[in-house]
Amino acid sequence: MVLFVSILVYCILVLVTPVTVTWGSWQAFVVIRVLMGAFNGVLVPGIQQHLANWSPKEERTRLGAFTYTAFDCGAICAMFVTGLIATSPWGWPGISYVGGSLGLSWCILWLAFGANNPGVSKCIGEKESAYILRSQPAKDSAKIPIPWKAIFCSTPFIALVVTRCCGMWGSTILQTEIPSYLGYVLEMNIKQNALYSALPFLGMSILSYVYLLLADLILGRQCLTLSQLRKTINTVAYCTPALSLLGMSFIGVEHRTWAIILMTLGQSAKSGATIGSALNSIDLSPNHAGIITGILSTSNALVSLCAPLLAGVIITDVSNRSQWQIVFGITALIYISGSLIYIKWGSTETQPWNDVDYLKRGVYIEPSRQMLAEVSQYGNTQDSFTK
Numbered sequence: 001m002v003l004f005v006s007i008l009v010y011c012i013l014v015l016v017t018p019v020t021v022t023w024g025s026w027q028a029f030v031v032i033r034v035l036m037g038a039f040n041g042v043l044v045p046g047i048q049q050h051l052a053n054w055s056p057k058e059e060r061t062r063l064g065a066f067t068y069t070a071f072d073c074g075a076i077c078a079m080f081v082t083g084l085i086a087t088s089p090w091g092w093p094g095i096s097y098v099g100g101s102l103g104l105s106w107c108i109l110w111l112a113f114g115a116n117n118p119g120v121s122k123c124i125g126e127k128e129s130a131y132i133l134r135s136q137p138a139k140d141s142a143k144i145p146i147p148w149k150a151i152f153c154s155t156p157f158i159a160l161v162v163t164r165c166c167g168m169w170g171s172t173i174l175q176t177e178i179p180s181y182l183g184y185v186l187e188m189n190i191k192q193n194a195l196y197s198a199l200p201f202l203g204m205s206i207l208s209y210v211y212l213l214l215a216d217l218i219l220g221r222q223c224l225t226l227s228q229l230r231k232t233i234n235t236v237a238y239c240t241p242a243l244s245l246l247g248m249s250f251i252g253v254e255h256r257t258w259a260i261i262l263m264t265l266g267q268s269a270k271s272g273a274t275i276g277s278a279l280n281s282i283d284l285s286p287n288h289a290g291i292i293t294g295i296l297s298t299s300n301a302l303v304s305l306c307a308p309l310l311a312g313v314i315i316t317d318v319s320n321r322s323q324w325q326i327v328f329g330i331t332a333l334i335y336i337s338g339s340l341i342y343i344k345w346g347s348t349e350t351q352p353w354n355d356v357d358y359l360k361r362g363v364y365i366e367p368s369r370q371m372l373a374e375v376s377q378y379g380n381t382q383d384s385f386t387k
Contacts, residue, residue, distance in 0.1 A: 011103030018093035049290030166338025203268025234276025241266035
């Protein structure tokens, strides 16, 4: 229901945007956008928890990667379709009407076929339901108390947060700053800039399926463990854009084609982070996957705000290549650091705090020397009193 409510309200807000802006000017538009962000913020955590409820462990990578490729496909379709709508008689309001209507269509499909978990679904058979539930022994996560302290003290969780934040920093720089670099340093015109800026999304969509097929093949033949697979793909997904950014920063105007190739290759390779680390929250805790993803999304949002700000502080002259090299160098270092942290401390093992009764169990605390000394002193006092 979280997915349904968030998308329903979001689509209604999209539909009323043109009317609201006409009525309340830019102030109303700001309010609408804030509300849209609030409801859209629970979308990814909801998807992650839904995957945890529906994906058997051996199929989690395949189903998760297939699900997240829709983001790239949607971005490509939106770039193409919105341009056509904006130049049609409908104008820019038509973009809101078409987008909102498509979202409401999804809501109708969800009401007809959607379900929170296999146990309550009417669209699958008993055998399929039993197969999925057999790998999901825990109870409904909504009834499980959240072990906040254990989560925030978990080394694999902290490593995942840092890794995903490093990836978000790089993605933000690529998406927000690269168009300016193409325009002011490589001297590309606006039309070329828009076209080339869309190429990475196409590459990400294509490579997502390549990663998916490779992961299926490797796991099926047991060439690597799940942990080794995730860390290997994540390393490729992080180090490739790091190297491409460094390469771009040294390419001159006369070789701008190579800069476009490196930009597209780097951003496309980043799509492997879905299999590499994005699905890791389900590995760590299927019961709390939504909560973990919500924490990750909040951290990533803060990072996506900080990255352009730092770039703006460093780049005082947008045509100065040296200043861009500093920004790209910092971003490459962050990418590689995130990859190394994930290799060292990341894990695909289900954590103890995922258990339903984790907070209900008694926790053994190893006595300190001071505790033992106090107990010993108390015992001696009792013996003296007895004598």
